[in-house]
């Protein structure tokens with residue numbers, strides 16, 4: 568199995584281009600089903616999760632072609648039904664969007680239960696509550712979910728928890744629900760807005776995405792068109808934190824600085840120097856950093872997807888800090904790997920108490936999930952000596968060309984496919 572071999576201890580310097588946002592891409596691809604037409608989606612990241620969605624669309628009967636530069640031509644006009652209980656949807660979390668998109672277009676969907684990172688229970692009760700309120704009836708048997716409706720009718724839906732997935736799923740089904748749908752306590756994440764922008768560009772009527780009340784007026788039909796996915800603020804945040812961990816100096820290109828505010832604010836509070844430009848920023852280390860406390864929250868709070876790399880940075884920052892994970896109950900599994908590297912961290916329930924150490928030691932670690940994997944890479948870039956990150960298939964699900972991008976910034980990092988090769 569592939570692994571990354573990293574010789575750490577080098578300051579990262581240079582420019583990095585950020586790819587399209589995984590989480591937006593994984594909502595927009597199923598949303599093309601609603602158009603029943605030809606769509607050209609640009610700026611898709613070349614990551615495993617996107618390839619799995621391509622396979623799902625092909626399996627459903629769509630015509631799909633994808634170029635190396637991240638442009639997908641997807642024609643969903645020939646799809647006749649949304650029936651895919653064969654386990655393919657278990658390969659990623661975002662397959663739950665087939666429920667909303669398929670219900671909207673075909674009024675009947677069957678899929679295997681969605682998979683994704685093992686970071687907690689990840690229930691879908693809010694998705695079910697929302698789609699039922701629009702007229703859907705659910706049947707869950709073994710590992711297969713079916714939702715069907717005679718017709719969809721707009722309704723007022725209050726989400727009990729702020730859920731990105733439920734917000735987008737309900738928004739998708741409501742595009743074709745008769746009358747008005749109002750989603751209250753909606754998620755405000757950039758990919759909620761990006762998906763709404765895509766659907767509106769194809770003829771939907773969605774107002775308020777990006778606030779906690781979204782209003783959708785049902786329409787009869789959507790059409791195809793072209794759309795470009797927003798940049799990945801989680802990938803950008805990972806490189807910003809890598810700059811801090813390695814005492815480096817990076818220009819992060821192709822970003823929307825506003826989406827990075829929660830990370831920028833915390834890194835500045837720690838003492839990093841950050842200059843923002845139109846669609847890029849410079850992040851550079853000048854003086855010894857100070858510890859901060861972090862609590863993950865829905866957007867615009869600090870993102871749970873950057874909790875792990877941020878914990879690596881705090882683990883190497885002199886002084887005490889606390890990280891509270893308030894979104895997912897099981898997102899500290901990677902801490903054991905960090906402790907192996909010499910970090911001093913104690914976890915109790917959803918809080919990690921960190922005593923910063925001067926340096927981490929190079930060793931063999933594993934990616935326990937996608938974002939934890941990125942955090943391990945960041946930790947190994949800082950640890951002097953040669954480290955290995957195993958189980959990098961998790962990382963490949965969500966980071967485009969990770970070793971090439973870091974190599975271009977001066978890191979000594981290499982993908983090794985078998986036991987014999989060395990750095």
Ligand code: UD1
Nearest residue numbers: 590661689690691692693694728729730731732872894895
């Ligand atoms: C999405 C992102 C993921 C990110 C997360 C939070 C995708 C594919 N994944 O995941 O990268 O970490 O948002 O920003 O976009 N919940 C319920 N019931 C539900 C739905 C959610 O209780 O029906 C809870 C979850 O367990 C969690 C919280 O709500 O505690 C937020 O989850 P949600 O925003 O839905 O996350 P995902 O859509 O799974």
